[in-house]
Amino acid sequence: MKSGENRKRAEEALVRCQRLASFSEDQGSLRRTFLSPPMVDCYREIACWMDPVGVSVLVDAAGNLRAFYPGVRSGAPRLMIGSHLDTVPDAGAYDGMLGVVLAVSLLESLGGRKLPFGIEVVGFSEEEGVRFGVPFIGSRALVGRLDEEQLASEDACGISIRKAVENFGLNSGEIPQVCLTKEYLGFIEFHIEQGPVLENLGLSLAAVDSIVGQSRLELAFFGHSNHAGTTPMNLRYDALAAAAEWITAVECRARNTAGLVATVGRIEAKPGATNVIAGETRVAFDVRHAADEIRIQAVNDLVGQAKGIADRRGLRIECGVLLEQRAVPMNSFLVNEIEHAMKTIGCAPHRMMSGAGHDAMIMAGKIPAAMIFLRTPGGISHDPSESVAVEDVEKAIDCGLQLLDQLASSNVLQERMGFA
Numbered sequence: 001m002k003s004g005e006n007r008k009r010a011e012e013a014l015v016r017c018q019r020l021a022s023f024s025e026d027q028g029s030l031r032r033t034f035l036s037p038p039m040v041d042c043y044r045e046i047a048c049w050m051d052p053v054g055v056s057v058l059v060d061a062a063g064n065l066r067a068f069y070p071g072v073r074s075g076a077p078r079l080m081i082g083s084h085l086d087t088v089p090d091a092g093a094y095d096g097m098l099g100v101v102l103a104v105s106l107l108e109s110l111g112g113r114k115l116p117f118g119i120e121v122v123g124f125s126e127e128e129g130v131r132f133g134v135p136f137i138g139s140r141a142l143v144g145r146l147d148e149e150q151l152a153s154e155d156a157c158g159i160s161i162r163k164a165v166e167n168f169g170l171n172s173g174e175i176p177q178v179c180l181t182k183e184y185l186g187f188i189e190f191h192i193e194q195g196p197v198l199e200n201l202g203l204s205l206a207a208v209d210s211i212v213g214q215s216r217l218e219l220a221f222f223g224h225s226n227h228a229g230t231t232p233m234n235l236r237y238d239a240l241a242a243a244a245e246w247i248t249a250v251e252c253r254a255r256n257t258a259g260l261v262a263t264v265g266r267i268e269a270k271p272g273a274t275n276v277i278a279g280e281t282r283v284a285f286d287v288r289h290a291a292d293e294i295r296i297q298a299v300n301d302l303v304g305q306a307k308g309i310a311d312r313r314g315l316r317i318e319c320g321v322l323l324e325q326r327a328v329p330m331n332s333f334l335v336n337e338i339e340h341a342m343k344t345i346g347c348a349p350h351r352m353m354s355g356a357g358h359d360a361m362i363m364a365g366k367i368p369a370a371m372i373f374l375r376t377p378g379g380i381s382h383d384p385s386e387s388v389a390v391e392d393v394e395k396a397i398d399c400g401l402q403l404l405d406q407l408a409s410s411n412v413l414q415e416r417m418g419f420a
């Protein structure tokens, strides 16, 4: 590869992300959801980029952009590379989009060279779940996990996913056929880290080795409401004070357990008046760790502590699970190959877990999947000030090309592809 060539591609990738970010449902800020008119602009724009590479773009029945670059022989298996094209409201220009743009850059960098496997670029239709409250619509369809109940979910205008697909002119009856077949070797997703870890370490890239498991629970403390002036401190059953004691215990537990993050992000006290002792307090909390047993143990201990605090204060608690999601390990062969590619291009190899969910987590249920994180300046994401450095994007392209070359000569893959 000529030196400086990938720098130019990196600069172009950033311009392209900005171009995609100009396609929005909102005036003056970026929001792009499932099969919306600005999503069509994205499809059209990406099709223009792919044209000189000789690759045509299609939109599948679940609204995913798909573009296939064939391998050295027809019928060769495929490697899928991409990320999502939808955004949150008031979004930045790189979350998701950068992963699709980099997949296109890699195809361009090949300069027409064919590999033993084909490469399919994917732009997932909806990862964030903004329009219907259903995240990962595109990737769920690819792994055959988009069910009837999800398809019936409605947006704010009462339009279901199925209806939105039909309104767009696609056939919702073909969604089951979108499911990936055996010819897919694996999935690689480039994505900004969306956190401060790589910046703190002074590193450009990381190989993601797992996506954390999550527990979300709601806990209610029940005491007695009473007069804030006439009830002495020793005769109170204050549900809000009990919750406050417990919240600091949650923070303490997470601070003292390596890799654990725990957050109480919502609290509601009733009746909610300045001069009334709270009789009921509800809190929602979120606990995440790469190891399921550590996460589950932490949740059990924290619920036990809440019970202890309530008992000591003469209160009672109720606890309900809102979400329970197991950790998803990334494919170890691909993670090793990514790390090796990082080393080869002169990047310090680093592995990390992802604290957020991604399409790769869904894809991993069907085919080998792995992710490459890029440093996120200030750790800022889901915000218009989200950014990424051109030198890190250049390293991502270097790393991606190196990875493709490694995979092209890998015995493991050749065996899987049946021409060892």
Ligand SMILES: [Zn+2]
Binding pocket: 084, 095, 096, 127, 191
């Ligand atoms: Zn994302």
